[in-house]
Amino acid sequence: MPYGPHTEADRAKMLAALGIDAVDELFSDIPAALRATGLRLPAPEPELELSARLAALAGRNRTDLAAFLGAGVYRHWTPAAVDQILLRGEWYTAYTPYQPEVSQGTLQSIYEYESLIAELTGLDVVSASHYDGAAATAEAALMACRQTRRKRVLVSHAVHPHYRQTLATYFEAGLEFDEVPVVPDGDAAGTVDLAALERLLADPERPVAGVLAAQPNFYGLLEPMAQIGELAHAAGALFVAVVEPVSLAVLAPPGAYGADIAAGEGQPLGIAPQYGGPYLGLLACTEALVRQIPGRLVGMTTDLDGKRAYVMTLRAREQDIRRDRAASNICTNQALLALAASVYLATIGPHGLRDVAALGAVRAAELEAALAAVGAPRLHPGPYLNEFAVRVPDARAVHRRLLGLGVLGGLVLADIEPDDPALADALLVCATEVTTAEEISRFAAALEDAIGRSPVGADARSGSDGRGAGLRTTPAGVGRR
């Protein structure tokens, strides 16, 4: 066994102390009829061979692509200090710091994380982390239901589809939600339809606990968050902002536009994409909601000598104390990832974070221009930060051709939202501070090539003003820069 210390002599010593001959005797309480006869798994793989095989497996993933894929997970540059700190074994502790006297490192780091995210969101109470943006969003919706004692939430159709699907799963057990449609065309195309929201809020039979909208939204567009919040509050509902943390260096924080709860995905703060996780569910709320927030909270206090110290607090919300009356079943959180986010923020600082956000915006504008020039105009006209959708004829086929040309051309929106006709033939693309001018040219050249080889695209490019077969009418202003 690769990591066990026991020699045959050690085992013999322990067996002798127990007065038994074989370890089998310790398993005699398993009923004979239910005993398994070993594991049909391969033989142990020595580390020398295993490491080579793992490296070969990793090598089968393609990392050579110029990548413009975001859609909730973003490539960023991470200072080397982040992973060096994370590799320290002292952080590998139990998942509950039950003994605060020997857990002050973890506890203070969580308190600092809470403080950092409070600064970014403008909300005072921050949970020690949740699984990911989707689970945090679902928990935020559940919080709204508990606080208002209402059973229905409204979620914008432009919240990440995975978050909406997760919410649907969490709400299966007796809560309801309706989607707020987005404006179909015009200047506000792709953002929350405020008139529809007002109508959905007006149903006296089905009062609304919370309204959820994302900033930037799934299509990268900026939403009128203050107005959405006002409508929600006027109907007695809470307002939940689903946010992206790097953008909060430059965009108004949820606390400034009246959000009661902020939820989001913390991955952009120094956490690698690693095919889905572990990530960092951000969850923050106003002080008024402190007893409804699920998950761990760490507070500052003193020890018996009056020395400053940190401890888990308000634990009566949690499952190990309250059992079936707990605020959530959450137990494990993502503390190592919260640590990564804290080290990231501490290392690049407020100016660095602003520069990351602003550079992404600059690169994205360059990307928009380059793609428009080869026949892929924006799908929506409204302002965006660093991610946007472009209209591409025969998007799925084009996307596949791009791969062959070494470009991961964003996300085929129809792959993630197959039932939304507004998103047929569109790619969602993003740029960040790591996107280079060379990658943008490569994408544009490849796209021109790929569209040129598409029958629909060739038609579109030959001057029929972009309205290829099966495409929606172009809203006014598409492609402006």
Place this chain on the structure above:
Amino acid sequence: MGVVGEKLQPTLFERSRPGRGEGKIPHPPADALDRIPASARRATPPALPELNEPEVVRHYVNLSQLNFAIDTGFYPLGSCTMKFNPKLNEWAARLPGFASLHPLSPDEVAQGTLELLWRLEQALAEIGGMQAVTLQPAAGAQGELTGILMIRAYHRSRGDTERLDVLVPDSSHGTNPATATMAGFRTVTIPSAADGGVDVDAFRAALGPRTAAVMITNPSTLGLFEKRIGELLDAVHEAGALAYMDGANLNAIMGRFKPGEAGFDVMHFNVHKTFSTPHGGGGPGAGPVGVGEKLLPFLPSPRVLREGDGTFRLERPGERPESIGRMRSFVGNTGVLVRAYAYICAHGGSGLEQVSEDAVLAANYLKRRVGEAYEIPYDRACKHEFVASAAGMKKRTGVRTLDIAKRLIDYGFHPPTIYFPLIVEEGMLIEPTETESVETLDAFADALIAIAAEAETDPGLVTGAPHTAPVRRLDEATAARQPNLRWRPMTGRQMPCPD
């Protein structure tokens, strides 16, 4: 004998000085954000701390040293399976091919990771005796919710909508009843039998047409194998309910008991326990869920599929309409799962069997040693962990289990889990795991025995512990009454910085 560092740290915010820490990111042009409407812009920059890298590194290295960790000492925290976290696994998860892979990458870009995930599913299915496994749940508690939602979907698919009860024993993890509530069920708590096991007769009496599921942890949270598990499973199925197995204690039984083959319909795995992925002061974990035949159609989506030509792909949206849907974004905590896969491969089938044998042998040996000075309320062969009690000592000396736990810190050990399960008076749940040597087990037992003697001769020494930790016992009452949950400059005046 201090086991952790002593240098308490000021907060990042107190270390901050305006103007420090520039230069890592190039400056964008001044007009970079001009196209963002003013109404959407932030009026004032966030007051994040400004530090240079050496200060940040020193801050976190010093903080890290305030922790007791599995890499610094023995951590017999019952129910948490604090085994060694192999370093190879950290290396593997950081391989650029794994770490930089975007979760929405087309399948053809992600073949290496998809193959790894598929192979991990197969291995877990074999270990659990299950038909199939989903890797999506982010943690054990989310695995429980996944399992219970599948059970709900199963009953509904049969038009059986009256099953609203979930039965749990009183020794269960708090996540079990909390999960049942989240899934819209009512929890019915069944007291344990006198021998610490599930009370099969009490379960039988509570089972009926309203029972949706029974949630069982086996071995139990007392570290005992449920000897009557076969009878119980039969009774559950006779009543038309399904059986959920909380796999938190799987480390005891690999290769010797396969829950699926024994009749459990669904179980979760805590890869951050059994398969050594680091906990990190709260996570991350991963909670894959295995199911038998009945629940197969309801598994969350997307699953990882192997095509006839040997390539791998993810299920597409809507491909399996009976699925309960999505538990979270993307595929799962893949970085955690890479580590678990490496662990399973390094051990192989025979190694995992040895893990369980050694974990059980070590626990029984330690139980025997600890029994020299403490009560062992359920004194039969335990599995990977056992409960000791200081109830007698408390009566004689006033020294409580909490005090013993704090005193263990002075001896250089992390305390066991205390006061859990709730059904044992002054209980300590002790789980040594298979990666601790006999010398370590003996040293820990000797410390507990020495503390028992101190309790008789010098109880103040024990009740005043810890004496060597960076801080003494904490004022938890004020922390809850006047919560200070984020840094504000005035905090520094109220609670001065330690250095």
